[in-house]
Amino acid sequence: MSLMSRMDERMNPVLLTQLRVLMRGKIMLFAVLLYMVIMMITVVGSAPSNWNIRRSDHVQMLLSFLAFSFVIVLPTLNGLMQSGSKDNLELISLTRLRPAQIARGQLGMLWVQYALLLMMSLPFVVMIHYFGGMDLSLFYALLGLASLVGIAFSHANFWICGLTLSSGWKQFLCWSLVPCQITLFAYIVSWNSFNRFDRDGVVILTLTVLVVIAALYFWLCALHTSVHANRALPVRFYTVFCVTVGGLIWKAVDITSFEAWAAMALIIASATALIAAGERREYGIRYYRSISDQLWRRVLLFPFSSGTANGITCSLLIALIVLLLAGVKWLSWITLFVFVLSYALLSVVIKDRILKRWGGPAYTWWIVLGVGAIVILMPFLVYGLLSSQGLEGIEHSVMIYFSPVFLTDNSMMLGKFMASLITFASIGPLYFAPFKNQLKAYLQKRGPSG
Amino acid sequence: MQVSVCGLYKRYGDLVAVDDLNFSFESGQIFGFVGPNGAGKTTTMRMMANLEEPDKGDVTIDGVSVIQFPEQGHDKMGYVPDALPEMKSITVYEYLDFFSRASGLRGTNRVSTLNRMIDFTGLTELLHREVARLSKGNKQKVTLTRALLHNPSVLVLDEPAAGLDPKARVELRELLRVLADQGKAILVSSHILSELTEMCDGVLMIDHGRLLKTGSLADILDHKDSHLKVSIRTLDDAERLLEFLKTLPHVSDVRLLQGRVWLEHSGDRRTSADLLAMSIRQGFSIVEFKEESRGLEDVFMKMTHGVRP
Numbered sequence: 001m002s003l004m005s006r007m008d009e010r011m012n013p014v015l016l017t018q019l020r021v022l023m024r025g026k027i028m029l030f031a032v033l034l035y036m037v038i039m040m041i042t043v044v045g046s047a048p049s050n051w052n053i054r055r056s057d058h059v060q061m062l063l064s065f066l067a068f069s070f071v072i073v074l075p076t077l078n079g080l081m082q083s084g085s086k087d088n089l090e091l092i093s094l095t096r097l098r099p100a101q102i103a104r105g106q107l108g109m110l111w112v113q114y115a116l117l118l119m120m121s122l123p124f125v126v127m128i129h130y131f132g133g134m135d136l137s138l139f140y141a142l143l144g145l146a147s148l149v150g151i152a153f154s155h156a157n158f159w160i161c162g163l164t165l166s167s168g169w170k171q172f173l174c175w176s177l178v179p180c181q182i183t184l185f186a187y188i189v190s191w192n193s194f195n196r197f198d199r200d201g202v203v204i205l206t207l208t209v210l211v212v213i214a215a216l217y218f219w220l221c222a223l224h225t226s227v228h229a230n231r232a233l234p235v236r237f238y239t240v241f242c243v244t245v246g247g248l249i250w251k252a253v254d255i256t257s258f259e260a261w262a263a264m265a266l267i268i269a270s271a272t273a274l275i276a277a278g279e280r281r282e283y284g285i286r287y288y289r290s291i292s293d294q295l296w297r298r299v300l301l302f303p304f305s306s307g308t309a310n311g312i313t314c315s316l317l318i319a320l321i322v323l324l325l326a327g328v329k330w331l332s333w334i335t336l337f338v339f340v341l342s343y344a345l346l347s348v349v350i351k352d353r354i355l356k357r358w359g360g361p362a363y364t365w366w367i368v369l370g371v372g373a374i375v376i377l378m379p380f381l382v383y384g385l386l387s388s389q390g391l392e393g394i395e396h397s398v399m400i401y402f403s404p405v406f407l408t409d410n411s412m413m414l415g416k417f418m419a420s421l422i423t424f425a426s427i428g429p430l431y432f433a434p435f436k437n438q439l440k441a442y443l444q445k446r447g448p449s450g
Numbered sequence: 451m452q453v454s455v456c457g458l459y460k461r462y463g464d465l466v467a468v469d470d471l472n473f474s475f476e477s478g479q480i481f482g483f484v485g486p487n488g489a490g491k492t493t494t495m496r497m498m499a500n501l502e503e504p505d506k507g508d509v510t511i512d513g514v515s516v517i518q519f520p521e522q523g524h525d526k527m528g529y530v531p532d533a534l535p536e537m538k539s540i541t542v543y544e545y546l547d548f549f550s551r552a553s554g555l556r557g558t559n560r561v562s563t564l565n566r567m568i569d570f571t572g573l574t575e576l577l578h579r580e581v582a583r584l585s586k587g588n589k590q591k592v593t594l595t596r597a598l599l600h601n602p603s604v605l606v607l608d609e610p611a612a613g614l615d616p617k618a619r620v621e622l623r624e625l626l627r628v629l630a631d632q633g634k635a636i637l638v639s640s641h642i643l644s645e646l647t648e649m650c651d652g653v654l655m656i657d658h659g660r661l662l663k664t665g666s667l668a669d670i671l672d673h674k675d676s677h678l679k680v681s682i683r684t685l686d687d688a689e690r691l692l693e694f695l696k697t698l699p700h701v702s703d704v705r706l707l708q709g710r711v712w713l714e715h716s717g718d719r720r721t722s723a724d725l726l727a728m729s730i731r732q733g734f735s736i737v738e739f740k741e742e743s744r745g746l747e748d749v750f751m752k753m754t755h756g757v758r759p
Contacts, residue, residue, distance in 0.1 A: 013551035021539050087533045090501055091596070094524050095552035228503040284503045285517050 014105025276311020528597030587618025
């Protein structure tokens, strides 16, 4: 068997099919030709004798073109979204392809295209380097960063398309990302003025984008996994891993303020608690099969697995990590724990008691997410408005949200503790029994029939 | 090879979609799945194909649970959903080649299987056409070919004849018959009951997620312990005959249609003979007394009427 045949057989089927479609399609060919022509005009048309003097302007223009050329990927995204429709994914799920293989095939197609664009831009970059004497490595580093940003947004588009939303909503959300992407591109291009170049900024942005790309990959895998399987496991494990490693690095290196990391981690803990509200209270047959036979593994994996009780435990684990790294006192511990738990239980109550007979499960989940966030943020926003201090008041009220970590004002923390305790006492009993049952069912590895 | 559905139960919130469903069918059989819209047919088929998880119950193929071991279930079952493929810019060959690779077929085995299936379903001339631009009948052929690529021993088809023209329906029927003769167990749902009568060996009727009747087609259509339908033509006044028949016991639903009197009566053929004798004794000149055969449609209407609130 020839090398080509062997490659053909070993290649990811999703990637192979998309590559075939891309090679056959006319839109991509047209876009690539147009791109080459524009680049040629840009380079040749702006090649004056005093290029060295004005090189920064030319490099800026070239980088702009290169960065915005990533819009070429949009038709491929559209094709991939079609192949990623719910009906088609269901059929693919009946084959031997695993969710991670499907996700890798889809995302691999985007990586291939970005690599192609970078390679195509190489002659023009070399041309400018030859005429203008610019720093080639820096230029390519910025271009690489722009590609990573493009890839991150493409991953985000994919993830949105996998959600259980109407196509109108999906399109709205996808198109909403375009201005954000262009803004980030413009930000990266602005770094080209070398005197304003911030190496730390590039490192932080690159790391952040890589973390986001990986997170979106895990989310996409989870979306491709059957709802009956334990699909939250890799997502939650990766989230807790990132929070922990990120916190340790932040504390050790102190790249920027540690509070920024703590605030982000607490927002992640809150989001995890809210998402947990929409998950299963009972483990299904397939899920049951995936629970480990070894007790220590079951205990270890409980916070990372799918399920409401599991998700809430995961959010508490993130809160614990924040508190351990922040090194705060016991009162702060209890305050934050009760607050996060109240927050999660409030969402569960909204879903189970108020929205029980309203809307399909998917919509209920979204409403819980929205309403839960509004309800939990409302007191702070109201406080900010009532204090008549405008933005300063709102900023202060947001600080109360993170009070166990940032504020040493005991009276404020006590107020938050009391408010959380009242919420917990009023809604906690409603949820305590199901939570306990789910925990027991998981740890005892009890099947759906009990 | 036997496919058994045991105590299948599924609820969505307050709605019980499938309620303790039990049935079985085996190799070489085409089993019709009948029920009104929202009866739970698609949910049942999706559970069989492992796209939905039942709250209770199991689906087994030769004793192996497809719920417990979904991978084995996928290998043994081919599922054809009611939605047809709508992907633009992908050709029939690319579509089928993708699914053959995804099904784990490799090398020459993949190529030969693909070609054999394409020949079998008659898609050879359509290989380079875009899937989205095919007619419904051809799309259905593509979907069926896709489901057959990994050579499953069980086929589950959800409304495969919906929207097809008569020629495509006949082609589909013939294909399914050949597949059943090859030893595959086939479950097919359809609203076109006359179609199922011509194609199926057995029938399963459900409504509101509950089993109404199951068995071989002959058993289902059997006249025993059911009503008989009779049409009568007389040389006399048909209206007078109609009034007379209405007075007789066992007779129900008497109607006058196109000069004939149509009636339904409880009992067997002996009752039919008694009715004819009484009419003649009453002085009616009967020139035709015909027992109308009952179709699946009649049985289905009767069964679903029985359980509706």
